Amino acid sequence: MLTLLRDLRRLRRAIALERPDRGRSLAVRHVDAGSCNGCEHELILVSSPYTDLQRFGIGIVASPRHADVLLVTGPVTTRMREPLLVAYAAMPEPRLVAALGDCALGCNVLGMGDELVGPVEALLSVDARIPGCPPSPDTIAAALLELLDSHA
Amino acid sequence: MSPYRDHVQAALEGDRTFAGLYAVASRGPVRVAFARIDGTIDVETVEVMDGAAPSIVDIVPAAGWDEREAHDLYGIRFDGHEPLRPLVHHDLDLASWTVAVQGRDAYQVAVGPIHAGVIESGHFRFHLVGEKILHVDARLFHKHRGLERAAEGAELDDGIRYVARACAACAVTNGVAYAQAVEQLLGYRAGTELARARTVLLELERVWSHLNDISAVCAGTGLAAGAQRFAGLTERGRRLNAEITGHRFLFGSVSVRGSRLTLDERAIRAVQRELAELRAQATSGWRELLFNRSFQDRLPGVGVVRSRDARRLGATGPAARASGIEEDARTASPDLGYDAFVPAVQNRALGDAQGRLEQRHLELEQSFELLEALLDRPLAPSAAENGGAARQLGASRVESPRGATLCVVERDGDRVARVHLRTGSYANWPVVAHAAAGNMLPDFPLINKSFELCYACADR
Numbered sequence: 251m252l253t254l255l256r257d258l259r260r261l262r263r264a265i266a267l268e269r270p271d272r273g274r275s276l277a278v279r280h281v282d283a284g285s286c287n288g289c290e291h292e293l294i295l296v297s298s299p300y301t302d303l304q305r306f307g308i309g310i311v312a313s314p315r316h317a318d319v320l321l322v323t324g325p326v327t328t329r330m331r332e333p334l335l336v337a338y339a340a341m342p343e344p345r346l347v348a349a350l351g352d353c354a355l356g357c358n359v360l361g362m363g364d365e366l367v368g369p370v371e372a373l374l375s376v377d378a379r380i381p382g383c384p385p386s387p388d389t390i391a392a393a394l395l396e397l398l399d400s401h402a
Numbered sequence: 403m404s405p406y407r408d409h410v411q412a413a414l415e416g417d418r419t420f421a422g423l424y425a426v427a428s429r430g431p432v433r434v435a436f437a438r439i440d441g442t443i444d445v446e447t448v449e450v451m452d453g454a455a456p457s458i459v460d461i462v463p464a465a466g467w468d469e470r471e472a473h474d475l476y477g478i479r480f481d482g483h484e485p486l487r488p489l490v491h492h493d494l495d496l497a498s499w500t501v502a503v504q505g506r507d508a509y510q511v512a513v514g515p516i517h518a519g520v521i522e523s524g525h526f527r528f529h530l531v532g533e534k535i536l537h538v539d540a541r542l543f544h545k546h547r548g549l550e551r552a553a554e555g556a557e558l559d560d561g562i563r564y565v566a567r568a569c570a571a572c573a574v575t576n577g578v579a580y581a582q583a584v585e586q587l588l589g590y591r592a593g594t595e596l597a598r599a600r601t602v603l604l605e606l607e608r609v610w611s612h613l614n615d616i617s618a619v620c621a622g623t624g625l626a627a628g629a630q631r632f633a634g635l636t637e638r639g640r641r642l643n644a645e646i647t648g649h650r651f652l653f654g655s656v657s658v659r660g661s662r663l664t665l666d667e668r669a670i671r672a673v674q675r676e677l678a679e680l681r682a683q684a685t686s687g688w689r690e691l692l693f694n695r696s697f698q699d700r701l702p703g704v705g706v707v708r709s710r711d712a713r714r715l716g717a718t719g720p721a722a723r724a725s726g727i728e729e730d731a732r733t734a735s736p737d738l739g740y741d742a743f744v745p746a747v748q749n750r751a752l753g754d755a756q757g758r759l760e761q762r763h764l765e766l767e768q769s770f771e772l773l774e775a776l777l778d779r780p781l782a783p784s785a786a787e788n789g790g791a792a793r794q795l796g797a798s799r800v801e802s803p804r805g806a807t808l809c810v811v812e813r814d815g816d817r818v819a820r821v822h823l824r825t826g827s828y829a830n831w832p833v834v835a836h837a838a839a840g841n842m843l844p845d846f847p848l849i850n851k852s853f854e855l856c857y858a859c860a861d862r
Contacts, residue, residue, distance in 0.1 A: 254627045254690040261634055281516055282523040284545040287858040288570030288651055291614070293520045295640070298633035312518035329492055329544045330523055333515050360564050361547030384570065386650060387637070 261299050275307030276398045279317035279341070280350075283334050283368065284324035284361075288384035289351040293321070296394075301387040308394050314340040319378075319397065325353040325361060326368030338374055346401060348378035350390065355379055377401070404456045406448050410434065411461055418444065419729075420716065421799060422808045422824035423458075423468035425476035430455065432472060433822075434465075435797060435808060441734030443797035445810055450478055457483035464716025467832060468824070490543045496527075500539040503529035508536065511843065515544045519621075522857035526846075533842045538835040545861035553821045558584050558811070559658045561818040565809060569859030570651045571614075572825055574600075574607040575802035576859065577656030579809035580821070582737055584658045585786050587796030587813055592737045595784035599661040601739035602776050603652055604800070605769045609677075610639030611803035612762045612769070613684065615854040619759050620691070622851035623700040631687045635680060642676050660785040667780050674777055681770040688763050701756035705837040705849035708753055717833040719805025719826045721853050724761040726751030731801035738800075739776055755852035802826045804855055823862060827855035 282290060293310075296303045303309075311317050314337040326334065338347070349355050349370040356369030370376055380393040414420065418436040421443060425432050430450025435443055448455050457480035459466050469480045470489035480486060487499050503510075508531050515523040525541040553564035561584070566577035578600050585591060592600070613636045620628030640650040647655040647663065655663060665673065691697060707717060712725035722729060723745060730745035732738070746764040751757060797810040805826025812820040834853050838846055 251627065251690070251694055254631055254687070254694070257686070257690075258627060258630055258634075280520050282521070282545070284547055284861075285522070285858065286567050286570045286573075287522055287856050288653075290520050290522055291570055291651070294614075295633060295637050297630075298637045299630055300634060300637045310520055314516075324545065325547065327545055327547060329546060330515065333523070333544070337516055360552055360567055361549055362552045365546055365548040383653070384651070 258299060265300055267302055267305065270306045272306055272398070274398060275309075276319060276394065277309060277311045277317045278319045278321050278394065279311055279314045279337065280321045280323070281330075281334050281337050282323050283330040283354070283370070284327035284366070285351065285353060289323035292384045292387050293323075293350070293390060295387040296390050298387065301391050303391045303394065306395060306398065308398065314338070315342065317341055317345070319346045319348055319394075320374070321348045321350050322354050322370045323350045324368070325356070325359045325366050326370060326373065328365055328367055331367045331373065335373065346377040346397065347374045348380060348393070348397060349376045350380045351385060352381055352383045355381055357381070358383070407456055407458060407461065409446075410458050414462065420462045420464050421806070422810070422822065423465050423472065424810070424822040424824075425472040425478050426812065426820050428476045428478070430478060432478060433810070434458070435810060437734070437799055437806070439734060441731070441736055441799065443799055443808065445795055445797050453477065454479040454481050456481050459483045462716075463714050464829065467828065490546055492541065492543070499541060500527055501529075501537055503536050505531070507531050524857045528843060528846070530843060533844065535838050535841050535843055535846065538838045540831060540835050542831065542857055543861045545858055547862065549862045550821055550823065553818050556818045558588070558813060558816055558818060561811065561821055562656065562658055565821060565823050566653065566656065568823060568862050569825065569856045570653075571611055571856050572607070572802045572804065572807065572827070572859050574603045574652050574656055575800050575807050576809065576823060576825065578604060578738075579798050579800040579807050579823070580811065581656055581658045582798035582800070583796035583809045583811040585796070586798065587793045587811060588659070589790035589792045590659055590786040590788050591790060592786050593784065594739075595782070596661050596786055597737055598739045598776055599663040599781055599784060600656065602773065602781070603647070603655050603663065604738070605773050605776070606639075606643055606646065607652060608769045608803045609680070609766065609773070610636055610643065612766045613639050615762050615803075615851075616688070616691075616759065618851040618854050619755070619848070620697070622848035623697055625694065625697045628687070628691055628694070628697065631690070635684055635687065638676075638680055642673065642680070646673060660783065662783050663781055664783060665777070665781040670777055670780055674774065677770060677773055684766060698756070700848065701759060702752070702754055704755040704845050705841060705852055706752065706754045707833055707837045709751070711836060712753065712833065715833045715836055716829050717805075718829045719802065720761040720765060721758055721830050721833060722805065723747055724751060724757035725753035731799050731806040735800065755848055758852040805829055823859065825856070825859040827857075828860040830855050831860055
C-alpha cells in the first residue's frame, strides 16, 4: 500500500498539475441517455491523476438531489427520456444542464429516428455544450471549469 | 422434435458451439449461427411458419436473449420458450419481465437505470431476503438506438460506422468483425500485413480495456489508490492510441478491404518504448495489488460461476476462461495475426471475482507480448486481396476484451440488407445475473465490475 501511494505521489509530481486558484465548487450528476460508452470512459478519467478535476472542487455526486449540474451524454433514446426528466426534476434550483459529446448535441447521430428523442436541448435548456466524439478528459475539465467560472 | 431442433442438437454434440440467433425481417426467416473450431461460422436458416419458429432455448440456454430480442424487434414467436419475457421492450407490467420470487421476507430492490457513479444506463431488479440476493432480473436496452436497422441500406464499406460506433470500448473488435464479414461476402481476404495491422489495433484495445477493468475492480472494493494507479495507466494507454491512430479509442482506424495504419521505423521505436514502460508500470502496480491483503480478501468466493454453468449460459472471454473454459476466438482467427496463439488459463479456475481479475492480468501480459512481436517492423497501408467467390452473407467472430463477438452481414447488391452484432457483453450479461445470485447485495457492484461489460454494444 505504501508503495502504491508512493508511486502515485511520484506520478503527481511528474505531471505537476497547476494548483487551483478558485475557492468554489460544482457538484455534477451524470446521466447516460444512450451513449456509446466513450463519453463515460473519458468522464471517468477526468478524475485520473492526469486531470484530477476534484482539485477545483468539481466532483461527481451520487444523486441529482445533490447536484448543481446535470451532465448528459448520448442522443437521448426514447427509453431514457423519462429517467432523464425525473433526474432533472429531482435537482434543487438553481440548476444547470451540460450536454457532453457530439451525440448529446445532435451531431452525426447514427441511430433510428423512432428510437431517439434527442438532442438534449429538445428536452432541456442547455447551459454548456461540450463537443467531441468523445471529448477528451482535458476538454471536459476545461468546459466544466468554464461553467463554474461563469455561474458560481 | 422438429428437424431444426434435431439439427441444433447434432451440431452441438459435434464440434460446433452456438454463436448467435437473429431474425432477418418480421416475416422471418430466423438465422442461427454456429462456430467451428477452425473459426468458420455456419449461418443456417430457420423458416418461420405463421409467425413462429421452434425454440431451442431448452437445448441452448445461451440463446435465451436472442429469441427474446427477435420476438421484441421482429414479432417472431418461439414455440416452447415459455414465458417469452420482453427484453428490448420495456413493458411497464413488472410481472411480465421479472421472475416472481415469493415467500416470507422476500422483497425487491430496484436499481437504475441511472446509477450513482459514472456508469452506463441499465436497470437491475434484485429479489432479496435480508441482504442476500435470491435472483436478479436485468432490464437493459435503455440505450437501444436501432443501430442495426439504421445500417440497412448503407453501402457495404460504409456500414462499418454503425457497428464500430455501437460501443467505444469494443470499436476495433466490432469494426474488424464487420470488415471481415463484408470481405467474406465480397470474396476478399486479408493478407499478412492487413492481418498484422488489425491485430495491433485489437491488442491496443485490449490493453487499455484490461487496465481500465483492473482499475474498476479496485474501485468496486473501495481501494482508491489502486483505482487511481490503474486509471493513470488507462490514460496512458489511450494517449498511446491517439499517438498511433489519432484517436484515443482508435475510432476510424479499421476499414473494409484495407488499412491506412502507418508506423515508420521511428514511430515503431517510440511505440515499443511506451509499451515497455506501460508494461513495467502495470506489472509493478499489479504486484502492489497482490500484496494488499485487505483488497485481496474482498475477492475470493464472490460472484462464483462454475465451469458447467459458464458453458450452459454461453459465457465468453475472460469471464469464461476464469471459470476454466479454454476458449478464445483468437485461436480461430485465420485472417488475423494470432498464429500459434494459446489462451491464457489459470491453474485454479474458480470462476470468482478474484479469478476474473487475475485473468485480466494474465491476458494483459499476453497482449504486451503479442504487441512486441507484431511491432517488430514498420507498418504500411495495405489492402485485402480479391480472389474468392462472392456470397450473399458473410459472418465473422473476433475476440473482444469481453469475449467472442459475432458480426453477420447480409447484402442486397452492394448495400447492407441486414447486419447483426452479437458482442461478448451481450453473451455475458445473463452470466452476471447468475453470478450475483446467492451473494450479498453490497457485493453486486464488485461482481458487476469483475465482468465490466458494456451496455452500449448489448443495447445497440
